Amino acid sequence: MNGKLASKFNARKTTISLFLLTVPGLLYLLVNNYLPMFGIFIAFKEIDYSKGLWGSDWVGFKNFEFLFRTSDAYIMTRNTLLYNLAFIVIGTAVSIIMALLLHELKNRMSSKMFQSAILFPNLVSMVIVSYLVYAFLNSDSGLINLSILRPLGLEEISWYAEPKYWPFILLITYLWKTAGYTTIVYFAFMAGIDKSIYEAAKIDGAGKIRQIWSITLPLLKPAVTLMVLLAIGRIFNSDFGLFYQVPLNSGALYSTTQTIDTYVYRALMQMHDIGMSSAAGFYQSVVGFVLVIAANKLVKKLDPDNALF
């Protein structure tokens, strides 16, 4: 009887101590994540700091009406979606090809070296990336204008004033920075494939291409599906640094570099328009959430083991 009481007491003490350990983390999540989630209601208000957040007037969908009446809403949505689509399709293809190449190498030393080299750009901050891009593109001393276009007798281009080139520039920059990471992910999955399957295929007379087509790629499919669906869930988000700092915040390029994230920043910090920026932020959060849920539903249907929840 006494022992039972004591163990009950101990169990409660354990629960309390364990709970206390979580307090700092929970408080942080409350402040950093959960309060802002409830804070999205400010998109329906006209914030007036003199009246306070709660005291400011409700304006219904007025902020959204203003936002969607501008061409900005269309441009940023189009850019965000199209860039993400290109990144998903081309990025996935490039990473799979690079992973297949790595998978062919039998020399561990060189394989490790290549992995390091392709992962390196992932560690470079977007600010430094903007410096690297600048070294190639700026009109006074950039490599492309002075060392390629000029010797060929072609007209030099002021890259930072010509929006039409930026989809390619940003795609290349994106691939340079991120392809190594996804390549290593896919490579890790390939390394997990049972070697005896390849041996058996070889005995049956399957060549390299056939092995890739009939063994490696099908076995990689679940991983690719998962990564692509996760990316589709984030299709309303963009890498702020890539679209803001790499084009050096150049106003002439907004038509091809403005995404929802850069718009929210510019509306909030440069135009000081809380209404517009919170409406754009709300739009991004809610559509993003719906997409994540939908993407997960789809994974669950296709491949229940890989669903997130």
Place this chain on the structure above:
Amino acid sequence: MEIATRGELAFRRFAFVAMALISVGMILPVLLMIAASFTDEKSLILHGYRFIPDKLSLDAYIYMVNQYKIILRAYGVSIFVTVAGTLISLIITTMLAYPMSRRDFKYRNVLAFIVFFTMLFSGGIVPSYILWTRVFGITDTYWALILPNLLMPAFHVLLVRNYYQSNIPHELIESAQIDGAGEFRIFFRIMFPLSVPVIATIALFMALVYWNDWINALYYISRPKYFGIQNLLIRMMNNIQFLRSSEGSALIGTGAVELPSTSIRMAMGVVGLLPILVMFPFTQKYLIKGVVIGAVKG
């Protein structure tokens, strides 16, 4: 030992050459930046940035040595924020992950959901910005550079939890309990030290997050004294002339050398990237491992 056919050997050779070319391509932009930073200013004005300088010069670096106060200050801010942010992040991440890993803790699923949900839905930057600036007043403090990133990759918490669940036997905790150790003691004396492998990986990624962050300063910092190296670089890119401004020239004094504005941009880039370049050879192994762990278990 497997025997490779001639076709396979050719394929392997092709893969090697292709990967070698891709790897070189990945490194080239950085080489261009380094080469340009060591090129003579006049030659840069004439020929632009090139991979092979026709005239070497240390002017940009000499100029920066004269500017050491601005650069050292920014370095100091970046180092302080990286160290403090990484440490605080590690402590709250593991403290949150440990109870989640305990099968006898009845709220563990609720906790896991609370952490996980932050990965699905976010209120966006506007409410966060108003909260941090209006309620907590972090504008122009070091907190602005540390707080918004602390648990940013919430999936680090889930990674540590998975590590505790699969690598540390429950019997170990039970025997410690029998010996009369309290939960805090078990966590700090046993669990935290035992999880060093996963903590080291997370520390590396968090340190990178903090070292490479500049967006928080964009939102929350207006006074240059709180600029880390990344934000100093943005400022240099936007306005190379600021070194010549009253703030800059006060540091150089009169009779300074002519500002090598073309090469100094690249030299600043090199200075900003230097810690990554130096650390990379020692950490790349763990980084690759970290990518794989994140992919397979995350």
